[in-house]
Amino acid sequence: MLRRRGRLPAAPWLVAVTLSALLLAAARPAVGAAAWCIARSGASEKALQSALDYACGPAGGADCAPIQASGLCYLPNTLAAHASYAFNSIFQRSRAAPGACDFAGTATVTLTDPSQLWIMHLPFISKHCRAIRNTRLSILHSELHV
Template identity: 70%
Template sequence: MENLLPNKLFFIFFGGAMFLAAAAVEGNWCVARSDASTQALQTALDYACGSGADCTPLQPNNGLCFLPNTIQAHASYAFNSYFQRKGMAPGSCDFSGTATVAKTDPSYGSCVYPSSLRYVCLRDLNLMINLSLAMALFIGKKEDFL
């Protein structure tokens, strides 16, 4: 009889990947509010960069997110970095009312904003593989594994 285990594993793994892709359609990003004042954004940007955000991509010489060189763009990147590093904790995307949570990825060109979507997919990939193998063992016949 033909060994169907590889087919079972493929469908279980593929089905799990499709589930993760469907579950990860929405991400959360923290961005600067368009109605925030320049002064308030600058204060919040300084706080974010000094309190855990990765602001390296905003550096003028080789930062992938330096352009456009606007307070709005820089604050958005810094706010989001802080928000993601804090695990999207409640209140970590406020910055005295200058930020808001967005459902649309603000990344552009080579400036990639970290997101819950990316972290969840990578973290859960190992879990999905382990679950797929466990399901295959459960579904498969003893002879398939000898």
């Protein structure tokens, strides 16, 4: 079988194209896949604080009340946890739009539920924060209807 120089036979070319397509598909989140925006590991405290100030300010528009000192998701009281909460608030509101999780390079998208990343204890999805919120809301609801 003679081959022209620089050209692949049809079968290997088809395999190469198929593998490339599969690799590209695997690198992108599936439509409808859950995604969260969290503080990037290694971001400087100064950059994180600036991004958090932006996210919680009028321009960012994140609901940061839960991460205030009296808020339901204040703990853990770390800059990374609070920034992650604010970043994710904006990211989810944008419906995970491309580019909505950057915050001057201090944030990253994860497809792993942060509540499963128990080492970080991220409050915006932690089961602890959710349980406290639900308990307080049910107590408030019962007090209003007694």
